[in-house]
Amino acid sequence: RQATLGIDPRLRVAEVDPRLYGSFVEHMGRCVYTGIHEPGHPTADDAGFRRDVADLVRELGVPILRYPGGNFVSGYTWEDGIGPREQRPRRLDLAWRSIETNQVGVDEFLHWARGVGSEPMLAVNLGTRGVDAARALLEYCNHPGGTAWSDLRRTNGSPEPYGVKLWCLGNEMDGPWQIGHKTAAEYGRLAAETAKAMRRVDPTIELAACGSSNRRMPTFGAWEAEVLAETYAQVDYISLHTYYEQHGDDRDSFLASAVDLDRFIEEVVATCDHVRATGGHRKRINLSVDEWNVWYQARFAGEENLEWAQAPRLIEDTYSVTDAVVVGSLLISLLRHADRVKIGCLAQLVNVIAPIRCEPGGPAWRQASFHPFALTSLNGRGTVLRTVLQAPGYATTAYGDVPLIDAVAVHDEEPGTLTVFAVNRDQRQQTALDLDLRACPGLITAEHVVIADTDADAVNTAEAPDRVVPRRLDDVKVADGHGIAALPPLSWNMIRFQ
Ligand code: AHR
Numbered sequence: 001r002q003a004t005l006g007i008d009p010r011l012r013v014a015e016v017d018p019r020l021y022g023s024f025v026e027h028m029g030r031c032v033y034t035g036i037h038e039p040g041h042p043t044a045d046d047a048g049f050r051r052d053v054a055d056l057v058r059e060l061g062v063p064i065l066r067y068p069g070g071n072f073v074s075g076y077t078w079e080d081g082i083g084p085r086e087q088r089p090r091r092l093d094l095a096w097r098s099i100e101t102n103q104v105g106v107d108e109f110l111h112w113a114r115g116v117g118s119e120p121m122l123a124v125n126l127g128t129r130g131v132d133a134a135r136a137l138l139e140y141c142n143h144p145g146g147t148a149w150s151d152l153r154r155t156n157g158s159p160e161p162y163g164v165k166l167w168c169l170g171n172e173m174d175g176p177w178q179i180g181h182k183t184a185a186e187y188g189r190l191a192a193e194t195a196k197a198m199r200r201v202d203p204t205i206e207l208a209a210c211g212s213s214n215r216r217m218p219t220f221g222a223w224e225a226e227v228l229a230e231t232y233a234q235v236d237y238i239s240l241h242t243y244y245e246q247h248g249d250d251r252d253s254f255l256a257s258a259v260d261l262d263r264f265i266e267e268v269v270a271t272c273d274h275v276r277a278t279g280g281h282r283k284r285i286n287l288s289v290d291e292w293n294v295w296y297q298a299r300f301a302g303e304e305n306l307e308w309a310q311a312p313r314l315i316e317d318t319y320s321v322t323d324a325v326v327v328g329s330l331l332i333s334l335l336r337h338a339d340r341v342k343i344g345c346l347a348q349l350v351n352v353i354a355p356i357r358c359e360p361g362g363p364a365w366r367q368a369s370f371h372p373f374a375l376t377s378l379n380g381r382g383t384v385l386r387t388v389l390q391a392p393g394y395a396t397t398a399y400g401d402v403p404l405i406d407a408v409a410v411h412d413e414e415p416g417t418l419t420v421f422a423v424n425r426d427q428r429q430q431t432a433l434d435l436d437l438r439a440c441p442g443l444i445t446a447e448h449v450v451i452a453d454t455d456a457d458a459v460n461t462a463e464a465p466d467r468v469v470p471r472r473l474d475d476v477k478v479a480d481g482h483g484i485a486a487l488p489p490l491s492w493n494m495i496r497f498q
Contacts, residue, residue: 002432003391003405005420008439011386014339016410019166021377022121023062024291024345025109026070028096028352029314032104034360035350036112041361048103049112052364056356057116057349060370061377064166065113066121066290066345068106071095071303073171074127074179078137081105082156094179096314097306106141107153110162119165121208121290121345124198126170126190127180135197138167142202166206166343168290169194169231172213172241174223177303184223188230195234208237208288208343215242215264224268228275228285237288237343240268243295243353244326251456253398255425255490257326258333258406260399261292265337272340288343292330294323294369295353317353318461319369321453321468321490328372328451328492329423331380332408338384346373357462365465368458371451372492375470379419379496382412394425405431405487411440418443418497424487427456431487435495438481443497446476446483452491470494 025031036057039048068076075094081102088102106122113120122141124134136149141162143150150161169191173182182190187210195207209231212220224238242264244257265287272285296317306312319327327346334344350356355373358364366374391405407422418440424431437443449470460467476485476495485495 001392001429002434003389004434004436005407005409006388006436007385007409007418009385009411009418010439013336013384013386015383016335016338016381017342018063018381019342020334020338020344021061022064022066022290022343022345023060023349024066024070024347025068025349026352027068027072027076027093027100028070028348029316030311030351031348031354033101033311035358037104037108038360047108047111050358050364053350053356053358054116056364056366060355060374062118062349064121064343064345065118065349066123066168067109067113069095069123069171071171071178073123073125076125078106078125078133082107082140082152092308096303097308098312099308099310101310106137107156107158110141110164121166121168121343122164123168123171124194126173126187126194127178130190131194131197134194135201138198138201138205165204166208167198168208168210168239169235170210173210174217174219175213184219184226185230188227191227192231192234195231199234206236207234208239208290209235211238211240211268213241215260215267221267221271224271225275228272229279232275232279232281232285235285237286238268238272239288239290240264241291242289243291243293243297244330245294245296245298246322247298250397251322251427252394252425253396254322254326255329256396256399256402258329259402261330261333262336265289265333265341269340287337287341289334289341290343290345291347292344293347293353294319294326315353316351316357318459319367320457320459321368321451322456324368324372324451324468325423325490325492327369328376328421329406331372331376332406332421332423335380335384335408335410335421359462363462363465365460365462367460368451368468371468371470375449375494376421379494380410380421382410382417385409385411405433407433416442416498420495422487422493422495424489424491424493427490429489433485433487435483435485436481437478437483437497444478446478446495446497448473448476448485449494450488450491452488456490
């Protein structure tokens with residue numbers, strides 16, 4: 001069986017914004033405490049951050065990191081997390097029924113993030129707080145000095161301003177579970193006023209307004225339209241959050257999750273452009289998919305059932321080969337929309353629905369989903385091309401008829417590489433992908449890297465951390481302007497030409 005992908009480097013979608021490959025650190029479960037930060041761990045640095053975890057974060061390749069939430073931020077008092085650590089209060093975190101010790105706060109996080117090669121994307125609390133706390137945090141972070149907040153930062157050990165460019169105006173404010181949940185009208189006004197004040201503190205920042213928490217929210221569409229009607233002139237991005245999981249034994253639908261993400265993105269783009277037209281605006285609002293991943297929410301008992309605890313084990317999902325293929329296919333969807341999706345954050349980074357896992361006092365390891373992410377982040381740089389895919393289809397319960405193959409091509413002129421990321425959603429059969437390269441003369445060598453396994457449920461664990469790793473296939477030859485790759489059943493593939 002065969003599919004074809006027509007590729008022409010003159011047909012450009014857009015440059016890939018490296019911030020598409022971001023991730024997310026929330027004060028939730030063991031993402032921060034006994035995740036990135038564990039004083040007393042054999043690899044801990046002077047500030048208590050684990051070096052083994054930091055090395056994996058660098059290898060993952062995450063140019064931005066969103067922080068500190070998530071639902072956590074909607075009850076967070078950022079001032080609790082600055083100054084002498086022994087004086088910081090212990091608080092109840094109402095989002096995850098956890099005890100927050102505040103041993104890591106904005107200063108520690110910003111130093112650590114830069115150390116692992118990431119720029120921060122900070123979220124402000126628009127749940128229990130508002131304009132004043134947001135503009136104070138921005139002043140603390142970005143104002144050079146000579147004011148109370150900026151001088152406090154200097155006293156706390158950071159003489160230079162952090163220059164945080166990217167800010168989220170709250171988190172999932174459309175969700176009834178959110179502390180301080182609001183209607184679109186309430187949130188839109190608050191977000192617009194917060195944005196106005198923040199821009200007066202630092203006009204160089206970029207701002208993301210909350211969109212919908214997922215495409216199935218009853219307010220989806222209307223929420224974006226109303227929020228943007230209030231905030232259009234003040235913001236640069238609208239956010240999208242989306243998580244996928246396999247329901248029952250319906251793996252065929254799960255493997256097609258990127259079809260849902262495609263639709264979600266295209267519907268939000270349409271809504272942004274509708275508000276642009278009706279409001280008579282010139283600029284375009286772009287998209288920040290600042291929480292996405294596979295998350296087995298059906299296995300989570302719900303935050304209301306948790307016991308109060310410090311750094312509890314929460315949603316430490318173990319990802320299989322199948323999950324890794326879905327993660328890779330979601331990245332294909334993000335890349336395909338590179339003209340409007342500028343920011344992406346894989347949620348989350350460590351332990352909590354994360355590509356990196358670690359044990360207190362023990363090892364850190366890469367989950368199966370680490371690999372397609374790291375390879376796409378490393379190699380998916382350059383210009384996304386508008387390709388023509390012809391592929392057989394299959395029927396899914398969730399999304400109707402969908403293609404068995406999905407693919408995207410990225411051209412990087414400088415090293416002269418063409419990289420195709422492709423998934424085969426067929427659980428049983430291999431599919432030959434014929435890459436039509438006649439419009440790309442000069443490409444002669446190819447490498448093919450694959451994530452696939454005879455056991456689609458195989459996972460990595462502390463005991464077997466490399467059970468699932470990318471494998472190199474030596475099957476692609478370029479001849480007569482075509483390169484043909486055999487995509488194994490249920491696989492994620494990277495085919496790279498030079
Ligand atoms: O990433 C886990 C949670 O998912 C976040 O706190 C929240 O924003 C979303 O609902």
